[in-house]
Amino acid sequence: MLRWEAYKLIRQRRTFLGLGAAAIVPVLFLSAILITQQGPDAGEAPFAAQLLSNGLVIPFMTLGFGSVVLLPLLTVLVAGDAVAGEVSAGTLKTILGRSVGRSGLFWAKAAAVGLYTLSVVAVFTGVGLLAGWLAVGFEPLAGLGGATLSVGEGVALIWASAGLVALPLLGLAAFALFLSSATHNSVASVVGGVVLILLLQLVSSLGLGGALDPYLLTNQFAAWLNLVREPIDWAPIIRAAWVSLLWTSGSLLAAWAIFVRRDVLS
């Protein structure tokens, strides 16, 4: 089942758009930097001073801004369509007429959406890394604590950071899947996911979160910044992990409960 759900995903234009955007944006970013010969106004971003001299910095920069809007958007674009798209195409009733059972189909779908989410992050990071290497070249990285990281350590740090960004993205994907299952409406689910992100970011930036602020899903996207610190601050990283896990499991369970019961009327 998972194989076919994944196959269905990669044959859809929407998936191509998502992965394509994840591949193009780092290249555009790098081109802009090379043309203007200056980075964005990112004085606080890690390694910003080495931006023009070390290709390893590129993926850090792209992860930093990508996790604000682009990656969440590309995630909900596909996750919000996972169930609703099949409803509007009339294929959900076709596939539910087979013997696989609703639970089996749901978890295959959830897994395929998870794979897509991880692929978006991997493509986004990988392309940034490759572009940085080709255009600027890699050098040992001057770490924030004064120590120097070898190229290998730098690459490992990049992938670890990307993995940390993927956690809240999976939570968001699960939430969009829940909306998809609950509304049977693709547009509503995608917009709903985007609204959630913008709303949480707004709450946080206006200082309305209060004591809950560190636990908002959107604030987990920045947890990887603690990974590049010296020494590493583990508390926000662990918090990012369990907050993301909570969103993921809660949304998935709710989505599943609705999916196995809901009448299919289209």
Add this chain to the structure above:
Amino acid sequence: MDGTREFGGTAAGAVPALELRGLTKRFGNFAAVEDLSLEVGRGDVYGFLGPNGSGKSTTIRMILGLVRPTAGEVRIFGRPATGPAQRANVAGFVEAPGFYGYLSGRDNLRLLAAADRRGDKSPPIQRVLETVDLAGRAKDKVKAYSQGMKQRLAIASALLREPEFLVLDEPTNGLDPGGMRDVRALVRELAGEGLTIFLSSHLLSEVEQLCNRVAVVGKGRLLAEGSLGEIAEQARGRPEYRLVADDRERANHVLREHPDVALLNGRPEELEGFRPDEVIRFAAGSEGVGPVVKALVDGDVEVLALVPARPNLEEMFLRLTEGE
């Protein structure tokens, strides 16, 4: 078609292929299906007839497990259909069949076969494609298929499960006459192979051509059930006749005066050898047509033709579904 009933049928002891017991589905206050009970015997080609919006599709969705009944139950081969396992012998589709347009016909079937737990049996994809005459177009994307091809692909996807019981919802909907003929021929062929078929339709002629038993539904309720002959009996009420007389005016007058006759000149009647406007239609009372003929003769009317009118299925249908 009647012959197939002798092999299974709903005779005592035989487990029916499908049994609906008090099946009800409400959406808020609206009852789409209300207390519907019927039985489909093995080997039946069972027509499920009703106008659009009569609850046919909702019923089929409940049979296929897409919609949960508010009350009542669906039994398939004697077992309550509570999940996919009890529906292992059933396959079909409801309303316009949906396929993955960006995949080929063959890939759609492979995907659907993968969603069937059939043990080690490899799905007979090539065979079902040939059965529905799509083998030549199997490599094309489904979005390039005509409506008729999609309907045939839907039948192929149902046959892929090698079911004993086939549920087809308006299988000729949206097809041109050639496509309709092909699909009907296919249904006949499958019925000939011993499949039990549940065929919903709003086309009377289709049901008349294909089915040995019929249920008529309207507004979610069962209005009539049985063989076509039995339904005609239920719908007819009093026997009707077509009459041609030498003097239409005088004949009409005599009939109007007769206490036991109801004139039914609603629309032109067909009677071979006469013009439609010459034909009078009437329903005779419990005494039969004899006293009426005597009254006509006594009234100096010459009877040129008198033929029992067998109400056609369309009239029965309209009378059943509109006479609520």
